[in-house]
Structure formats: C-alpha cells, structure tokens
Amino acid sequence: MKIFLECIPCFVNEAFNVSRRVTDDEAVQERVLRAVLAKASELSFSQSPPHMGYEIHRIIREETGNDDPYSEDKTHCNRLALGMYPDLRKKVLASDDPFETAVRLSIAGNILDFGVGILTQEMAASTLAETIRDSLTRPFAFDNLPLLRQAVEEADDILYLGDNAGEIVFDRLFIEQMPAGKVTFVVKGGPIINDATREDAEAAGMTSLVSVVDNGSRVPGTILELCSPEFRERFDAADLVIAKGQGNYETLSEVDRKIFFLLKAKCPVIARDIGCEVGDIVVSGDGRSPSAAKRAE
Amino acid sequence: MKIFLECIPCFVNEAFNVSRRVTDDEAVQERVLRAVLAKASELSFSQSPPHMGYEIHRIIREETGNDDPYSEDKTHCNRLALGMYPDLRKKVLASDDPFETAVRLSIAGNILDFGVGILTQEMAASTLAETIRDSLTRPFAFDNLPLLRQAVEEADDILYLGDNAGEIVFDRLFIEQMPAGKVTFVVKGGPIINDATREDAEAAGMTSLVSVVDNGSRVPGTILELCSPEFRERFDAADLVIAKGQGNYETLSEVDRKIFFLLKAKCPVIARDIGCEVGDIVVSGDGRSPSAAKRAE
Numbered sequence: 001m002k003i004f005l006e007c008i009p010c011f012v013n014e015a016f017n018v019s020r021r022v023t024d025d026e027a028v029q030e031r032v033l034r035a036v037l038a039k040a041s042e043l044s045f046s047q048s049p050p051h052m053g054y055e056i057h058r059i060i061r062e063e064t065g066n067d068d069p070y071s072e073d074k075t076h077c078n079r080l081a082l083g084m085y086p087d088l089r090k091k092v093l094a095s096d097d098p099f100e101t102a103v104r105l106s107i108a109g110n111i112l113d114f115g116v117g118i119l120t121q122e123m124a125a126s127t128l129a130e131t132i133r134d135s136l137t138r139p140f141a142f143d144n145l146p147l148l149r150q151a152v153e154e155a156d157d158i159l160y161l162g163d164n165a166g167e168i169v170f171d172r173l174f175i176e177q178m179p180a181g182k183v184t185f186v187v188k189g190g191p192i193i194n195d196a197t198r199e200d201a202e203a204a205g206m207t208s209l210v211s212v213v214d215n216g217s218r219v220p221g222t223i224l225e226l227c228s229p230e231f232r233e234r235f236d237a238a239d240l241v242i243a244k245g246q247g248n249y250e251t252l253s254e255v256d257r258k259i260f261f262l263l264k265a266k267c268p269v270i271a272r273d274i275g276c277e278v279g280d281i282v283v284s285g286d287g288r289s290p291s292a293a294k295r296a297e
Numbered sequence: 298m299k300i301f302l303e304c305i306p307c308f309v310n311e312a313f314n315v316s317r318r319v320t321d322d323e324a325v326q327e328r329v330l331r332a333v334l335a336k337a338s339e340l341s342f343s344q345s346p347p348h349m350g351y352e353i354h355r356i357i358r359e360e361t362g363n364d365d366p367y368s369e370d371k372t373h374c375n376r377l378a379l380g381m382y383p384d385l386r387k388k389v390l391a392s393d394d395p396f397e398t399a400v401r402l403s404i405a406g407n408i409l410d411f412g413v414g415i416l417t418q419e420m421a422a423s424t425l426a427e428t429i430r431d432s433l434t435r436p437f438a439f440d441n442l443p444l445l446r447q448a449v450e451e452a453d454d455i456l457y458l459g460d461n462a463g464e465i466v467f468d469r470l471f472i473e474q475m476p477a478g479k480v481t482f483v484v485k486g487g488p489i490i491n492d493a494t495r496e497d498a499e500a501a502g503m504t505s506l507v508s509v510v511d512n513g514s515r516v517p518g519t520i521l522e523l524c525s526p527e528f529r530e531r532f533d534a535a536d537l538v539i540a541k542g543q544g545n546y547e548t549l550s551e552v553d554r555k556i557f558f559l560l561k562a563k564c565p566v567i568a569r570d571i572g573c574e575v576g577d578i579v580v581s582g583d584g585r586s587p588s589a590a591k592r593a594e
Binding site: 005006008009012013016026029030033034035037038040041042045 | 302303305306309310313323326327330331332334335337338339342
C-alpha cells in the first residue's frame with residue numbers, strides 16, 4: 001500500500017505525540033517535529049507508510065538518545081497477555097472450532113498497537129478484554145477462514161510474521177494449532193515502537209514452541225529491501241506466509257506472492273485499501289493481498 | 298500569543314483540509330501540503346499562529362490560483378446572519394440590558410469561523426442558532442462586562458477590529474449600542490479565509506452605520522507590522538480598541554496597549570493561554586490581554 005495524502009497529517013500527529021511521550025524537553029520535541037516536517041516535505045509517496053514510521057522513530061532515537069522508548073509498554077503487554085494466556089488456551093481447546101477461535105484471538109491481540117497513537121498502558125487491559133469479546137463473535141470482513149485453514153494444512157514451511165509485543169502471546173495460541181516443526185516465527189531486528197523482538201518472543205514462550213528468526217530491520221512492518229539477505233531468502237522459500245497487523249499489510253500488500261494478512265483494521269486509510277470498515281477483523285483473500293484480489297476480480 | 302508546539306499538527310491538518318476544500322486535484326493538494334510542511338519545518342515560534350495561517354493561505358492561493366476560496370461561504374454567512382438580524386435586534390432592544398445582550402450576541406457570531414476546520418456552510422445555521430441560545434445565558438469566563446461598558450462610555454475614538462463575514466452582522470448589533478460617530482470598524486485588506494472584507498461590511502450594513510477602514514493586510518488576525526501605515530496610525534491613536542475573535546487575540550495579546558478581546562474560545566491552546574475553557578465566551582480583562590493581566594497579578 002502506498003502513502004496517501006491523508007497519511008501526512010497523521011505522521012505529524014504521531015511525531016508530536018511520540019516526542020511528548022519520550023521527553024518533557026520542549027526543545028527536543030521541537031527538533032523532532034522540525035526534522036519530521038522537513039522529511040515529510042520531501043517524502044516519496046511511492047513508498048509505504050511504515051517507511052515514514054521508520055524515519056520518524058529514527059529521528060526520535062537520534063534526537064532523544066532513547067533507543068527503545070516503548071520498552072516498558074512491551075513488558076507490560078507481554079505480562080498482561082501471559083496473565084490471560086491459560087484461560088484463553090482453555091477457551092481455544094474447549095471450543096467447537098479451535099482453529100477459528102485461535103485465529104480470532106490472534107487478531108484480537110492485534111489491538112495491542114502503540115503505533116496508532118491512542119493506546120496507553122493504562123487502557124491496555126480494558127481495551128484488550130473488550131476486543132477479545134468482540135473478536136470472538138464479530139463476523140470476519142471476508143469469508144476466507146476456510147482458505148487459510150486449507151493453506152495451513154497444505155503448507156510445509158510456514159513463515160509467520162509477528163507484529164507487537166503482547167500480541168505475540170495471542171499468536172502463540174494460533175501457532176499452537178499448527179505443526180510446530182513447520183512454523184518459523186519472525187520478529188523485528190531491533191526495537192521499533194512496540195513491535196515484538198526476540199526478547200518478547202522469549203517472554204511469550206514462542207522460542208520454546210517454534211523456530212524464531214529476526215528480519216534484520218527496525219521497521220514497523222516488513223520492507224523487504226531493508227531486511228537481511230537471510231530473511232529475504234526465508235521469505236522467498238516459505239510456501240505460506242502469514243503476516244500479522246497493519247504494518248505488515250502496508251509494506252507487503254503489493255508484493256507478488258502468497259500471503260495471508262491477519263489484522264484488526266484500526267486506520268480508515270488502510271481499511272479503505274483493504275475494502276473493509278474500521279474495527280473489522282480481517283483474514284485476507286486467497287493468499288494474495290485483498291487489494292490485489294480486488295484488482296484481479 | 299506565540300506559536301506552541303501543538304499548533305504544528307493543527308497547521309498541517311488545516312493545510313490538508315483546506316487544500317481538499319479548494320481543489321479535487323491531488324497533485325495540487327500534494328504540492329500545497331509539501332510547501333506547508335517545508336515552511337512549518339523552518340517556522341519561527343516567536344511569531345503568532347496566524348503568521349502560519351497567512352503562509353498556508355498564501356501557498357494555497359499560489360498553488361490553486363484561487364484568490365478567495367471562501368467567497369461563497371462568506372456570502373452564505375452574511376445572508377444567514379442578515380436573515381436573523383431583525384429578530385435579534387428586537388431581542389436586544391426588548392432586553393433588560395441591551396448592552397450586555399448585544400455583547401453576548403456579537404460573541405455568539407464569532408462561531409462563524411471557517412478557520413478552525415470544522416464549520417461547513419451546511420451546519421452554519423444550526424451551529425449558529427445553538428450558539429446564540431448558549432451565549433445568551435452562559436456565564437462570561439471573566440466578569441469584565443462592567444469594565445467594557447465603562448470603557449465604551451468613556452472613549453471618544455473606538456477602533457473595532459472585525460473578524461468574520463456573517464459575524465459582522467452580530468457586531469453591528471453591538472455597535473448600534475455605541476455612539477456611531479465614535480466608532481471605526483476595521484476589515485481585512487483582502488480575502489483571507491472567511492474574514493470580513495469591505496464587501497462584507499457593505500453587505501452587513503456596517504458601512505451605512507459607521508466609518509469602515511481596512512487594515513491593509515491579508516492575515517487571519519492583526520499583525521501590526523504587516524498592516525498599512527495608515528491603519529497603524531489609527532490603531533495607535535484610538536483610545537479604545539475592541540478586537541473580535543481568536544485571530545485578533547493571537548496576534549495582539551502581547552501588544553502593549555488597551556485592548557478588549559471579545560471571542561468564543563474554540564481552540565484548546567488559545568483557551569489555555571487566556572485561562573478559560575473551550576466553549577467559553579470571553580470579554581478580556583481590564584483592557585490588557587488576559588495573559589498580560591494574569592502576569593501582572
């Protein structure tokens with residue numbers, strides 16, 4: 001998905017909000033904001049939105065010296081999700097369709113996203129509880145669950161691109177429905193917003209369940225040209241890619257290969273691109289991106 | 298009032314919204330937005346916010362070739378207000394305190410502001426009717442009406458700085474409570490957002506009531522150094538200045554002379570600077586700006 005004009009005010013809002021979250025020093029906040037404005041004024045709109053997210057957070061790191069501003073939020077969300085894990089696992093196993101229940105819960109976990117500017121640690125627990133309730137019964141935006149089920153059954157090498165800390169515990173519920181030997185879980189190469197890193201995969205118990213690799217980059221999504229050669233090889237070799245969250249959709253929706261996107265739509269621009277409503281839970285089309293599938297219709 | 302950091306995302310939002318209002322051509326919208334981002338990245342924060350409003354609308358004029366994008370809105374608001382004028386005039390004359398009622402109505406008219414990004418022609422009538430009802434009974438944020446009354450009684454040369462088209466009809470209700478020979482009404486030197494120009498003063502019947510001059514500039518406020526020498530002389534010579542609206546407050550609040558600011562607070566940053574709440578109706582302190590008065594306490 002490309003950058004739309006309406007992403008620009010949103011980038012500036014994000015830069016402003018994040019700079020205030022990271023520092024009380026108004027001179028630093030001002031430097032961040034000026035640098036982001038200058039960068040945005042020259043931005044190529046043929047890139048995907050997470051390119052700019054990458055730039056914003058690079059500027060924040062440089063100006064504040066804080067390499068991991070969401071460290072505490074990530075720890076908090078991992079603990080929160082792990083506290084719910086035993087009950088949720090029981091719920092999956094006791095349900096009529098454990099696969100579907102696990103998919104729904106993994107998408108519910110996608111609400112733990114500090115990149116959309118509204119979530120705080122304080123509201124994480126209640127927001128998550130409400131989203132879980134909603135996600136267990138809300139109709140999927142597209143009726144693609146059978147396709148995903150079949151793809152998982154048929155695949156021998158599944159690459160699961162994770163999204164956020166905390167959310168990764170919900171991904172675990174879903175991955176527990178797959179043959180462990182077939183799955184490789186992917187984390188980010190370093191801290192970026194509250195995206196899951198190897199540390200979070202360890203905290204979530206993911207590393208004892210399946211193979212975990214990092215993608216070699218610090219982007220809130222998967223920009224292949226910024227990922228490591230090792231990751232790109234894995235990406236090309238996998239016969240099924242499951243990609244969690246908006247950032248992965250934004251950066252991979254136009255990549256020409258079989259990918260299932262699983263996410264909760266939180267941004268109106270992304271929802272429009274997918275062809276769904278904000279709030280919807282999405283399992284994307286036939287392995288192509290929803291917009292590619294739409295174009296092919 | 299100086300530019301605060303939180304004004305910056307708001308400037309970018311405004312540029313985006315106005316560019317979409319003026320043209321459907323996305324290439325033009327993009328040029329506007331890029332130019333505003335570049336300008337904002339180098340903005341001096343020692344200026345007042347309307348400096349940036351001035352730049353945004355200059356860029357919009359240059360990029361779109363549209364010299365007066367709010368022309369229709371101004372005509373609409375003048376007609377709307379003139380349609381209400383006879384009844385409102387009766388209400389003023391029949392009230393226990395015509396001066397206070399007229400002040401309240403002139404502040405109610407301040408809601409007709411297309412510069413804050415939320416008003417549309419379609420909602421103008423209902424928003425205005427609701428604001429009138431509210432403004433006739435809502436307590437003033439500061440108890441300064443007696444000071445204003447006394448200042449008007451004592452002054453021989455009152456300079457009344459107008460704000461928006463439509464609103465100017467409500468100013469007329471207030472100015473009708475003053476000796477006509479003592480009042481000079483000030484309009485902008487050319488179209489800027491929906492600020493009142495000489496054309497609006499004529500439409501509102503202001504030119505047949507009092508002397509009307511323009512300030513020689515196209516700024517959504519009164520930046521003295523951008524005004525004509527003739528206006529600056531009038532400004533210095535007047536023994537009372539009444540300034541309507543947020544833009545005049547933002548640009549004149551730190552000018553060292555006796556000014557009464559009359560406005561409805563619509564922006565949280567301005568409300569904080571004044572020391573009131575968003576939604577409040579304000580007659581500022583003892584002729585100094587509210588913040589200057591606060592500093593002097």
